[in-house]
Amino acid sequence: MAATLAANGFRMRNTNASDQVAAVLNPNAGYREELRRKGITPKDYERANRLLVKKIQKDKREQRVKEELARREAFKLTKFKAVTPRVYEYEKSDDTVKQPRHEFLRPRSSRAPSADATDNQKHGDEAIPASPSVTPPVSSQRTPGKVRMKAPTPSLEELEARNVQLAKMTRKEPTDYVNANAWEVIRKTPRRLIDDSQNQSTVHDSFGRLPKYLIERREEWAREEEERRRNAPDPDCPPGMMLMDEDERLRTLDVLRQRLEQARRQVNALPLRIETPSQIRRKNALDAKLEEIEDAIKVFDRKKVYVAIPPAMSEEQDQQRSMVRGRVSRSRQGSVAA
Secondary structure, three states: OHHHHHHOOOOOOOOOOOOHHHHHHOOOOOHHHHHHHOOOOOOOHHHHHHHHHHHHHHHHHHHHHHHHHHHHOOOOOHHHOOOOOHHHHHHHOOOOOOOOOOOOOOOOOOOOOOHHHHHHHHHOOOOOOOOOOOOOOHHHHOOOOOOOOOOOOOOHHHHHHHHHHHHHHHOOOOOOHHHHHHHHHHHOOOOOOOOHHHHHHHOOOOOOOOOHHHHHHHHHHHHHHHHHHHHOOOOOOOOOEEEOOHHHHHHHHHHHHHHHHHHHHHHHOOOOOOOOHHHHHHHHHHHHHHHHHHHHHHHHOOOOOEEEOOHHHHHHHHHHHHHHHHHHHHHHHHHHHO
16 A cells, blocks of 8 residues: 555655644645645746757757858958948948939820920920920939930841841851861862882882891701700700600600510410419519519600610710801801801
8 A cells, every 4th residue: 555655656654643634635746736735836847848959959050050151151351351342332322313204295195395395306405495394304304423324225127137147146057077078178288299210210129138148047047056956965864864866765665565565465364373383483573574564664655755875975976066066156257257
């Protein structure tokens, strides 16, 4: 019971309180309830917060508008910022003379300009109006100063001429580019022809061709270079060895493959059960021969095969190299002398 009353906003009285019966008959819901009983309207904090939020939003909007206007303001020098534009002075000034309106006769009006006034207008400005009721010319009433002159009304001929001119300006005639390019080519100065007969007289039949002796010399140099490259030592060749010829390598490879086939046939001819010592030795010898032939085939199957140089062949190769070097040096000396 106490918890329910406390949850609903009712305060529990003390057991010894003297106003227990009054509190039961007239329960108090809190401080705001006491103010209402006294006739005081309690402050609405929720409404005050809403108004404060709206005021802050309004101030922010006004501040943003002011910042935007200040940012969009046109650039103006500092010394001219305090100067008021003349257009405002012109509007505020009181001595601006307004042009008088022209007086026209109303329809069915009995008032008409007299003949004397018409004669005066014809003769010039020295004439005097016939009657005081006639308004003097507008030019006499104009005061010098700020007076705006109105442009004269154009005549019918001027309007027609202006319309014709505008039509010519707006009308776009189609351009014939083919004709224009043709006339441009015709007006150009013709190019001067070059007489080929003069050049032909100074050029011989073998002009631009390589001389025969140079062609022979280049072929000779190419052969010598090929021979030198062929006789030059291979950088991959170990010392004391030489590169085997390709034909000899292929012939050796064919012989080894034939021997491999013969050895395999001999192995296949052996009995299934090998028990005697002679059969065992025979089988071991054939296996060793097969292994040796297979290793040799692997060696000769390479692109380069190096073999040991015989002593006689090494001396002969040294002589050939010295002869080639001598011929190359002599040919180069001859080419330098030429």
